[in-house]
Amino acid sequence: xxxxxxxxxxxxxxxxxxxxxxxxxxxxxxxxxxxxxxxxxxxxxxxxxxxxxxxxxxxxxxxxxxxxxxxxxxxxxxxxxxxxxxxxxxxxxxxxxxxxxxxxxxxxxxxxxxxxxxxxxxxxxxxxxxxxxxxxxxxxxxxxxxxxxxxxxxxxxxxxxxxxxxxxxxxxxxxxxxxxxxxxxxxxxxxxxxxxxxxxxxxxxxxxxxxxxxxxxxxxxxxxxxxxxxxxxxxxxxxxxxxxxxxxxxxxxxxxxxxxxxxxxxxxxxxxxxxxxxxxxxxxxxxxxxxx
Numbered sequence: 001x002x003x004x005x006x007x008x009x010x011x012x013x014x015x016x017x018x019x020x021x022x023x024x025x026x027x028x029x030x031x032x033x034x035x036x037x038x039x040x041x042x043x044x045x046x047x048x049x050x051x052x053x054x055x056x057x058x059x060x061x062x063x064x065x066x067x068x069x070x071x072x073x074x075x076x077x078x079x080x081x082x083x084x085x086x087x088x089x090x091x092x093x094x095x096x097x098x099x100x101x102x103x104x105x106x107x108x109x110x111x112x113x114x115x116x117x118x119x120x121x122x123x124x125x126x127x128x129x130x131x132x133x134x135x136x137x138x139x140x141x142x143x144x145x146x147x148x149x150x151x152x153x154x155x156x157x158x159x160x161x162x163x164x165x166x167x168x169x170x171x172x173x174x175x176x177x178x179x180x181x182x183x184x185x186x187x188x189x190x191x192x193x194x195x196x197x198x199x200x201x202x203x204x205x206x207x208x209x210x211x212x213x214x215x216x217x218x219x220x221x222x223x224x225x226x227x228x229x230x231x232x233x234x235x236x237x238x239x240x241x242x243x244x245x246x247x248x249x250x251x252x253x254x255x256x257x258x259x260x261x262x263x264x265x266x267x268x269x270x271x272x273x274x275x276x277x278x279x280x281x282x283x284x285x286x287x288x289x290x291x292x
Contacts, residue, residue: 010262020252023101041082041181042089042127049087050124056141059083073147073169077176084138084178091128093117095241102244118234119241131179132163136233138178139165143230151227152194154220162220166194168229182207194224 049055059079067075094115097104099122107115116130117123120140123133139149148168152175155161162180166173173193184190186206197204198221205217227233 007262010259016255020248020255023098023248025098040089041085043086044127046083046087047127052121052124052137052140052144055083055087055124055137056144059141073167074174076145077142077147077167077169077174080138080141081176081178084134084141085181087124087137088127088129088134088179090130090179092130093123093126093128093133095122100241100245100248102248103241106244114237114240116237117241118237129179130163131177132234134179135163135165138176139233142167148229150229150231151233153225153227153233155223160216160220163233166226180208180211183210194226198224 046058049058059076062079062083063076094107095103095117100115103115107113117126117133118136120137123129123137129137135151139151142149150166150168150173152164152166153161154164164175164177164179166175168174173195174191175194175197176191184207187203189196189200189203190207201218201221204221205214208217232238
């Protein structure tokens with residue numbers, strides 16, 4: 001017990017070190033479990049496609065099997081659209097305490113979306129995705145194929161809000177929604193630009209009438225924001241996740257360094273006369289008097 005209190009600072013370093021490395025052992029029990037299969041186009045068999053390279057290889061193989069000759073952008077976009085709709089069901093994929101504990105706690109304490117995944121590689125490790133997360137994967141796949149895309153944000157941060165994208169082809173933009181899965185077959189002019197549909201609002205709502213009320217739709221399209229072409233739509237959040245991920249590795253190294261320093265440079269015993277107890281000083285004083 002005495003040795004414990006003598007080394008209390010070192011013991012604190014040990015505790016903080018083991019606490020900081022605890023999340024790294026989460027992979028021993030973590031599994032990618034499909035929690036909910038909603039009435040969407042979700043296909044659980046596609047969960048095996050869990051990286052961007054696998055996703056692009058999959059869509060490339062489908063395109064190559066049915067197309068020969070010059071690359072047809074719209075046909076390829078159609079394949080990627082179908083893949084994204086089938087790959088995810090609607091839900092929020094977020095970092096767990098084992099993936100990035102700083103982002104996880106930030107999402108619990110500060111703002112829930114601070115733990116929401118925006119890295120397309122990490123999104124593909126999950127089966128669920130919000131409209132923004134599914135669209136990020138969709139856009140990333142097309143950008144890696146050299147296809148020009150941009151994000152389209154609808155609504156407001158406080159809600160309601162929605163996230164979709166446009167693909168540039170044949171001299172114009174074409175609207176795609178891989179999350180709410182609008183029924184384009186109900187209208188004659190499908191996948192036109194958002195600008196076109198803003199002047200034909202009723203025709204666009206027909207494609208969404210099975211998935212949202214009219215009053216929500218009307219509020220969404222009162223505020224439309226376009227992203228820059230081929231620009232990642234969540235750069236600040238991606239940077240936050242990258243920095244905090246690195247910090248989760250630096251913190252254990254920091255405490256380990258403190259532990260090593262505490263062994264290599266232990267606190268020296270202060271043997272000066274002034275550091276002694278009053279009882280000791282009194283005995284020394286008596287001894288001096290007797291000797292004189």
